[in-house]
Amino acid sequence: MTFKKLFSGLLAAGAMTAATAAMAGTELTVYTAFEAEDLKRYAKEFNKQHPDIKINWVRDSTGIVTAKLLAEKENPQADVVWGLAATSLLVMKNEGMLSPYAPKGVEALSPKFRDNDATPSWIGLDAWIAGICFNTIEAEKHNLPKPTSWEDLTKPVYQGHIIMPNPNSSGTGFLDVASWLQMFGEEKGWDYMDQLHTNIARYTHSGSKPCKLAAAGEAPIGISFAYKGAKLKKKGAPLDVVFPKEGLGWDMEAAAIVKGTDDMAAAKKLMDFAASREANVMYNVGYAVVAIPGVAKPVQYYPENPEAMMIDNDFAWSAANRSAILKEWQGRYDSKSDPKN
Amino acid sequence: MSRSYLTIKNVHKHFGDFVALKDISLEIQEGEFVCFLGPSGCGKTTLLRAVAGLDMQTEGEIFQSGKNISWLPPEHRDFGIVFQSYALFPNLTVAENIAYGLRNQKVRRADIRNRVDELLTMIGLPDSGKKFPSQLSGGQQQRVALARAIATKPGLLLLDEPLSALDARVRLHLRQEIKSLQRQLGVTTIMVTHDQEEALSMADKIVVMNQGVIEQIGTPEEIYSNPATRFVASFVGTMNFIPAQREGNRVRVGTREMSCRGHHNLQSEHQGEMNIAIRPEDFRVRYNGDATNTLRADVRNMEFLGSFVRTELDLDGVGDPVVADFSMNDVRDMNIQVGGELMLDLPENRLHLFEH
Amino acid sequence: MxxxxxxxxxxxxxxxxxxxxxxxxxxxxxxxxxxxxxxxxxxxxxxxxxxxxxxKDGDFVGWTNYLEYASNPSLLNSITNSFTIAIITTVIVISLALMTAYALTRTCMPFKGVVRVLVMGPIFAPSLLPAISLVYLFGNQGVLKSWLMGESVYGPIGIVISLAFWCFPHAVMIITTALSNTDARLYESARALRTSPIRTFFTVTLPSIKYGLISASFVVFTLVITDFGAPKVIGGQYNVLATDIYKQVIGQQNFQMGAVVSVILFLPAILAFTVDRWVQRKQVSLLTARAEPLVPKKNPLKDNVMLLLCLPVIITIIGVLGMAVYASLVTFWPYNLELSFNNYxxxxxxxxxxxxxxxxxxxxxxxxxxxxxxxxxxxxxxxxxxxxxxxxxxxxxxxxxxxxxxxxxxxxxxxxxxxxxxxxxxxxxxxxxxxxxxxxxxxxxxxxxxxxxxxxxxxxxxxxxxxxxxxxxxxxxxxxxxxxxxxxxxxxxxxxxxxxxxxxxxxxxxxxxxxxxxxxxxxxxxxxxxxxxxxxxxxxxxxxxxxxxxxxxxxxxxxxxxxxxxxxxxxx
Known part of the structure; x- marks a missing residue:
């Protein structure tokens, strides 16, 4: 951090690009919601193949990165989005903010893990699977049986013991709600949530927080996603990761080129890498399901074949109905939200 | 005859609807010590600030030694200024304060030092150069402010109520010092004051102002003994106003006819209700047998004031009491006492006539 | 013009x-x-x-967004919530701050210097810190959870406590200034007239710091209604205007509605601002009068009683900040209480x-x-x-x-x-x-x-x-x-x-x-x-x-x- 950096913004844009271009090879501004601890590893793998391209990560939670991208719509700052929910990329695609490109080896990806257009606007990387974090110590204290299904969570015994993310602010929360609506059908889905709501202690803003709170014993049960549960269990938290038997909602971490990038060549190189087998192996360290079939090895604390438990997620439907679902959810649960119920 | 150094021509100043100065014209000679005297709000400070260029006049022109300075900013004019609040820079030493204007004039360092020493000696504080203003008394601070103002040898020295913040004894002392310093340097000086004693004792020329206009310009003696207007008469010194009637050239108080012959105000055409004015010290108590201008008076009250006695008297045929000052000799010789009675002489050459 | x-x-x-x-x-x-x-x-x-x-496309639509806002009961609810929180917090903060400031300026309370420094503590941390500390104190795994008698800290209780904590120094500073600017001669007169201390408080002290109190109230009110950190951390499901903006913008990328809520949040802030400016002007004219500074006299009974009254405030400050420090050093709350710098x-x-x-x-x-x-x-x-x-x-x-x-x-x-x-x-x-x-x-x-x-x-x-x-x-x-x-x-x-x-x-x-x-x-x-x-x-x-x-x-x-x-x- 130098004095120069502060005023870089004040300098004419032209002078700036000239200066940075003269400094090193190429730099790419990459917006991402990858886990912070993965960033260095991912960049290192990429630089093994392309040492001349420097990645400038802009990392934040899914909601914030999406908001940032949309806010900057008129004047995009990002060159590439690598590691953001496919649902968000769908919104961007609809806004005409993505530049379609078929990376090398795109044909190897499972059809689920790519935009269906001939030249895909985005590609999937790995799957982000719903899961329940269950704190065994706290459960014992409160005499709670271990749930095995979504349905179980509506039992009166769990009243006030469940935390889940608010779909209005969390991608994971929306993934849960969308999957219930798809699995159970709209009417039954809302019925289910009505019952679940009576058991919910609180809704959090972030998707990983319920699991972390479960790990810390703030609540015995956190509806979250598998990745986080597995990570925390590994660290020694008294958790079991539960995969409800009805099926698991999921979203993809996906990648795309942002329209208006000033270095298309480098952006394409990054997309090629993101779709490559090496990259898929890299994603598999934390995620049990990745884009290229057959690459994934089982990940600790995940079920044997998680892909089979994943529901047939209709992303287009989710994206199209997103506002309506959120509004309905808000009307039902947000207005009468009172910490006591 | 020295020519006019500062000329003020038809100066007006408005603050919104309020007229602070109304058609002021004035000439000040080189080396003169002029006082602007008047009650607060009379426009004297406004006029001073217009001369300095600190608050420019709305209309009118000002010339300094022949040059039109009407619209020059203060830094392009030639004056030094001293304020009631001293306005000494608190973080600079006395010497640095005095040298403040010199430093900017590319004067050699050694010359600055000499000039500062010279000024310090002149104001009687030769050893205080290294002190800070807060370590000096009010009177000393004002002397430093004066030294700072004259350090650059300005053609015009402006003093804005310089003595008002000081206690009575220091004020008296500094009055003389400023006056002698001014005479010694010969610098043309304007001082604003509301204190008539200060003006009378220091000025060569007094400009009496009231409600934005000049009431009278004259030497202290002229102002005191020949006030041009009723305002000047009442503002400078003490003056008794006695209701009177005028018919032609005759003036009556009650039923007694008074002789006011020769008084310049008698030239005015005004007839009917008038005031005869006389200062307390101008009453005479030694009856000389001449019945003109003599009134009978009852002594209501006496106040011993050291060298003289201030006496409150009821005059025959006059409603309100008047005030007369008698020397101790008069009091003893004439046996003046409360409840007593005496014949009061109003010398005709000491009488003034004013319209209501 | x-x-x-x-x-x-x-x-x-x-x-x-x-x-x-x-x-x-x-x-x-x-x-x-x-x-x-x-x-x-x-x-x-x-x-x-x-x-x-x-x-969304940038076309002018008049009041549409505002009408949409008004038709959404959960958003409207936030207005009530924001005001409730702001008013309750203001009342609590002003009462406690008045007491503390009084003890600091008008008594010879023991440990006054220490107290003076301690009450400023909260000002050095972001408003999130007391909220986080409350999670450790009163959360489901909190050490003092039982104190809430079954109530959850996640909600208005948590917001009020954290914001009261965080705003406290601001109020103390303003009221202390007001109390120090009072004329000692008024108290001498009151004593000469044999006025009881309580009556003196209500007839001399309170009126003379009236403007300081009003000003402090509005400062606290504005701080609370516009703060975003504490409700975010400990608000639970209790929505307030500030978190609504965040949710609209970050959660739903609905910038228009975010702007609408911003404008609504702007209104109480402007009101508070206007009143505060008015009060400031009044206060200035009050201060121009020459006043004798008041020097408190020793009075062991009063001094110790005031210290006793201030004790809960001081303990709270030490407790909340101390808990935050402790929690930051605990390896894995609540299962591994070993101290380490892992969290750093x-x-x-x-x-x-x-x-x-x-x-x-x-x-x-x-x-x-x-x-x-x-x-x-x-x-x-x-x-x-x-x-x-x-x-x-x-x-x-x-x-x-x-x-x-x-x-x-x-x-x-x-x-x-x-x-x-x-x-x-x-x-x-x-x-x-x-x-x-x-x-x-x-x-x-x-x-x-x-x-x-x-x-x-x-x-x-x-x-x-x-x-x-x-x-x-x-x-x-x-x-x-x-x-x-x-x-x-x-x-x-x-x-x-x-x-x-x-x-x-x-x-x-x-x-x-x-x-x-x-x-x-x-x-x-x-x-x-x-x-x-x-x-x-x-x-x-x-x-x-x-x-x-x-x-x-x-x-x-x-x-x-x-x-x-x-x-x-x-x-x-």
Missing amino acids: SVALSPPGFLAKNRLGKLGLDRGLQIAGVVIGILFLVVTMVLPLYAILSKSVEN QFDLMDGGGWEAYYNSLEMGLYTALFGTAIIFTNAYLVEKVPGINGLRTLLHLGAMIPLAVPGLVLGLAYIFFFNSPSNPLNSLYGTLAILVICTIAHYYTVCHLTAVTALKQIDSEFEAVSASLKVPFYVTFWRVTLPVCLPALLDIFIYLYVNAMNTVSAVVFLYSSNTMLASVAVLNMDDAGDIAPAAAMGVLLMFTCIGIKLLHWGMSHLLLERTQRWRNRSAT
Whole structure:
């Protein structure tokens, strides 16, 4: 951090690009919601193949990165989005903010893990699977049986013991709600949530927080996603990761080129890498399901074949109905939200 | 005859609807010590600030030694200024304060030092150069402010109520010092004051102002003994106003006819209700047998004031009491006492006539 | 208007040429000052206003967004919630602050010095820290959970306690000032008339600090209603206006509705601002009267009773801050209570790592440096330049705007304004510079008022004297005005630094990956459920600010001793 950096913004844009271009090879501004601890590893793998391209990560939670991208719509700052929910990329695609490109080896990806257009606007990387974090110590204290299904969570015994993310602010929360609506059908889905709501202690803003709170014993049960549960269990938290038997909602971490990038060549190189087998192996360290079939090895604390438990997620439907679902959810649960119920 | 150094021509100043100065014209000679005297709000400070260029006049022109300075900013004019609040820079030493204007004039360092020493000696504080203003008394601070103002040898020295913040004894002392310093340097000086004693004792020329206009310009003696207007008469010194009637050239108080012959105000055409004015010290108590201008008076009250006695008297045929000052000799010789009675002489050459 | 701006005969054409370079510089300075405020405050606020009456595509839709807002019961509910929280918190804070300030100014309570320092503690941490600490104290695994008798801390209780805690020093400072400015002779008269102490309190003390109390109430009210950190961390499902903006913008990317809520949040803030300005004016006139300072006399019974009354407040402050420090050192709450620095390994967490902390230090430094320079210069122009009254009044009024603008609103306004491609300042977006500018703008008013107060205390004739000595105004500014105002400059500097370190609301929409800030990291780490690291970062910020404050204290002493020798006797 130098004095120069502060005023870089004040300098004419032209002078700036000239200066940075003269400094090193190429730099790419990459917006991402990858886990912070993965960033260095991912960049290192990429630089093994392309040492001349420097990645400038802009990392934040899914909601914030999406908001940032949309806010900057008129004047995009990002060159590439690598590691953001496919649902968000769908919104961007609809806004005409993505530049379609078929990376090398795109044909190897499972059809689920790519935009269906001939030249895909985005590609999937790995799957982000719903899961329940269950704190065994706290459960014992409160005499709670271990749930095995979504349905179980509506039992009166769990009243006030469940935390889940608010779909209005969390991608994971929306993934849960969308999957219930798809699995159970709209009417039954809302019925289910009505019952679940009576058991919910609180809704959090972030998707990983319920699991972390479960790990810390703030609540015995956190509806979250598998990745986080597995990570925390590994660290020694008294958790079991539960995969409800009805099926698991999921979203993809996906990648795309942002329209208006000033270095298309480098952006394409990054997309090629993101779709490559090496990259898929890299994603598999934390995620049990990745884009290229057959690459994934089982990940600790995940079920044997998680892909089979994943529901047939209709992303287009989710994206199209997103506002309506959120509004309905808000009307039902947000207005009468009172910490006591 | 020295020519006019500062000329003020038809100066007006408005603050919104309020007229602070109304058609002021004035000439000040080189080396003169002029006082602007008047009650607060009379426009004297406004006029001073217009001369300095600190608050420019709305209309009118000002010339300094022949040059039109009407619209020059203060830094392009030639004056030094001293304020009631001293306005000494608190973080600079006395010497640095005095040298403040010199430093900017590319004067050699050694010359600055000499000039500062010279000024310090002149104001009687030769050893205080290294002190800070807060370590000096009010009177000393004002002397430093004066030294700072004259350090650059300005053609015009402006003093804005310089003595008002000081206690009575220091004020008296500094009055003389400023006056002698001014005479010694010969610098043309304007001082604003509301204190008539200060003006009378220091000025060569007094400009009496009231409600934005000049009431009278004259030497202290002229102002005191020949006030041009009723305002000047009442503002400078003490003056008794006695209701009177005028018919032609005759003036009556009650039923007694008074002789006011020769008084310049008698030239005015005004007839009917008038005031005869006389200062307390101008009453005479030694009856000389001449019945003109003599009134009978009852002594209501006496106040011993050291060298003289201030006496409150009821005059025959006059409603309100008047005030007369008698020397101790008069009091003893004439046996003046409360409840007593005496014949009061109003010398005709000491009488003034004013319209209501 | 133009007549009012230019006194006739002053700026008339044929005379302008003679105005001189100094004058030109001064007028240019005032104009630049006004432009600065226009660009950093007025235009962004205009951008947010216009956004609130546009649809997604940027077409004008009138009141549509507002009607939509009014039709949403959960959003409307937030208005009631915000006001409830603000009013309850204000009442609690003012009562406790009055008691504490009274003990500090009017008694010879033992340990007064210690108490005085302790009550300032909360000001050095972001509002998130007490909230996080409450999670550890009263959360489901909290050590004192039973104290809440079954109530959940996640909700209004938690918000009220954390904000009361955080606003407390602000209220104490204002009320202490009011109490110190009371005339001792009133109390002597009351005693001579054999008035009982209680009656004296109600007939003398309360009326004399009336304006201080009103002012403190509105400051606290505004802080609470616009704060975003505490409700975010501990609000649970209890929605308030500030979190609604965040949810609309971050959660739903609904910028129009975010703008609508911003405008609504703006209204109570403006109300509070207006009342506060009115009160300030009244208070100034009250203070001009010459008063005898009151020196409290020893009274063992009263002094000890006051200490006893203050004890809960002091224990709370030590408890809450202490808990935060402890929690940040616990390895894995509540299952592994071993102490370690694991939670300080920020590089392994979401939220920006140590880089965020260094960024904050840097941002604070630039904000303090440039902010002090800009704000003081502008205050000088407002206070000391002769003439051009219209322009100077404009600059002064402009400097008052930021006090009425909630940080969250300002941050959002900056996105709309600076990230518009048609804005030539667009390249600022995403840089540290925009964070610095936004923070300066956000905290502008208090600094401006501090500077103006300091400048007012300087003899108003300095400029006239220097003009008569033909010394340009900027030389006097440099040689006299600045040195005389040094203590005020240091105060402004430290105020900006501490606030820049702790601010969340103004910058939460503006940081980029390169300019991640520690205060935002606290928010994000808590958001992601990394509560212990969030506490650790908050504690780090708090100790940094205390360190800076100590440095400031030491420096002021040294500087004052070396350069302000002239102060040893008051100048008048």
